[in-house]
Every structure is written in C-alpha cells, then in structure tokens.
Amino acid sequence: MNDPDASFRLAAFERLRLLVQLHGGSLPWSVVNEGFVHEGARIHFATKAEGIFKPAPMTGVLSVTTVVPRAGRRAWYHDQLESEAKLAMAADGLSYAFNGTDPDSRQNRLLRDARDRQLPIIYFFGVAPAIYEPIFPSYVVEWDPKALSVKLAPKPLADTATLWTPPNPDERRYALRQVKQRLHQSAFRERVVAAYGGRCALTGLPEVRLVDAAHIIPDGDVERGQPDIRNGICMSKLHHAAYDADLIGIDPDHRIHISERLLEQHDGPMLELGLKALKGQVIRPPKEKSLMPDPERLALRFERFKMAA
Structure with missing residues (x-):
C-alpha cells in the first residue's frame, strides 16, 4: 500500500x-x-x-x-x-x-x-x-x-x-x-417519483420520503419488466405494498379496484379511508401525458389482480 x-x-x-x-x-x-x-x-x-x-x-x-x-x-x-x-x-x-x-x-x-x-x-x-x-x-x-x-x-x-x-x-x-x-x-x-411530482398517484400524499416507485410488471419479467417510467406508478409505501400483494388493482383505464378480502374487513380508519375509500377512483396522472402508465402492462397486471381477488 x-x-x-x-x-x-x-x-x-x-x-x-x-x-x-x-x-x-x-x-x-x-x-x-x-x-x-x-x-x-x-x-x-x-x-x-x-x-x-x-x-x-x-x-x-x-x-x-x-x-x-x-x-x-x-x-x-x-x-x-x-x-x-x-x-x-x-x-x-x-x-x-x-x-x-x-x-x-x-x-x-x-x-x-x-x-x-x-x-x-x-x-x-x-x-x-x-x-x-x-x-x-x-x-x-x-x-x-x-x-x-x-x-x-x-x-x-x-x-x-x-x-x-x-x-x-x-x-x-x-x-x-x-x-x-x-x-x-x-x-x-x-x-x-419525479414524473408524478413527488406525490402518490392514489392519494396525493406529497411527502417524497414516504413514496415509492411501484412496478406494474415486476422487474423479473425480461420482456416487460424494464425500469421504464411507463412501467411505474408513484405510490405511498402502504399502497405500494398493497399493490404488490394484489390487494389493490389498477385497470387499463386507470381506475382503482380493491380486493374483496379488504372490502370485507372492518378495522379502523386507515383501512376504511386509506384503502377501501379508493375503490372506483382514478389515479392522479403524471405531469407529462407521454409518461402515463403503459395500458398493455396495466392490462396484464390487472388480470393477475383479478385472479388473486
């Protein structure tokens, strides 16, 4: 040395x-x-x-x-x-x-x-x-x-x-x-996170330390799982975990769906207001239209949600 x-x-x-x-x-x-x-x-x-x-x-x-x-x-x-x-x-x-x-x-x-x-x-x-x-x-x-x-x-x-x-x-x-x-x-x-202005696309939460980039198609998928902005949605850490667990689904029209497993539960304001209340809402779009989530990827991922529901 x-x-x-x-x-x-x-x-x-x-x-x-x-x-x-x-x-x-x-x-x-x-x-x-x-x-x-x-x-x-x-x-x-x-x-x-x-x-x-x-x-x-x-x-x-x-x-x-x-x-x-x-x-x-x-x-x-x-x-x-x-x-x-x-x-x-x-x-x-x-x-x-x-x-x-x-x-x-x-x-x-x-x-x-x-x-x-x-x-x-x-x-x-x-x-x-x-x-x-x-x-x-x-x-x-x-x-x-x-x-x-x-x-x-x-x-x-x-x-x-x-x-x-x-x-x-x-x-x-x-x-x-x-x-x-x-x-x-x-x-x-x-x-x-930058594409969505640092806000959760589901709730509007504006704290960048509490949001993640959720993959629509997991990165293990060689064909569609690339780290492309259109393969991602900015979500709070809670909603990211729920999305990964197929407790939340987003269809190709950007509408939010909630798993029946969650809808049947009744346990506090976080569940009622933070998750169940999102049913039927549309996600907040990114700042540029060209960066909207890829509809083909959303469709594929939504099929997985429906199978898991």
Missing part, C-alpha cells in the same frame, strides 16, 4: 456505509455535502465545483462525481438516456470522462495517480438531479489520454486488508452486474 491517506479513506467509507443504510441507498446532495469527520476535522466527500475531488489534507483523489442534468425545458430524465445506454454497454467497468481535453491537467493527473497507486476511491453516480448513488470502493483501472477518459471498476466485499488491491477481471464483472442493477433501480425510483 502506497497511500498516506489511508485513514481518511477508511473514515470516509465507514461514514458512507452508515449513510447508505440510513437512506436506503441513494443520497441527496445535502447529505453528501455534510462530509465526514476525521481526527476532529470535517472533510468533504465531494464538491459541486470539481468532478474530480481531492480534499486539501489528502495527497490523492478521494472521489469523482457525474454531472447530472438539471431540470429545464425538457424533463431531466430524457437527458439521462445517453448515459444509461453507455451503462448498459459496460462489461467490466464504468467510463468516466476527463476534466477537459488536457490529459496533463491537475485533475486528470490525479486520476492517473489513482491508477498507479491503486487507490480506492468513491464514485458518486448521479441518478437524478442532486441525488447520487455512491459506488465504493472503486478503482481507476484504465487511464486513456486518447479517449480522454478512465475506466472505473467497483469491487465487491472489499475489507481493509484488500482495500488497496484492485478487483481482478472476474470480480469486476460480478461487481458491475450488482452495480448496474442498483443504479437501474435507483434511477427508476427517482424518475417515477
């Missing part, structure tokens, strides 16, 4: 593991921006000003961050399609662009140094505006001045003893499969 910053990295990774557990995966920028404490000092994980970031007390790079498109005339999730296409094609690592076109610039030399010294770093992958999925430890395994990019490889289950050893090819492929799945699910949730 050739890393005088080892204690900084260990402290950063320990704090990130806790934050991921607390937030269930993706982290808002406000949380990333809080940084971590090391030897009594607060150290940033990353900054918005620099995609390739080295804290002042450290000798080497600590993190890299993707540039996430802001909401504008076009919804941000349309702008993510190109990066998703690149992610889908990745086989053993994630491509990350140089800062500018000069391979010998300070920040790009930091990436070369990370490759040469086999430094474990953090990749804050943007899944939505101001929402990041931390991929760590990651390693710069290729530094390509002609392509003006590096290849970052995540490593599965790295412990302290092996933290400064980049993953071998088999580990890279295995870890990347896991990372892809996590990134797809994180991006799916953020897109669906």
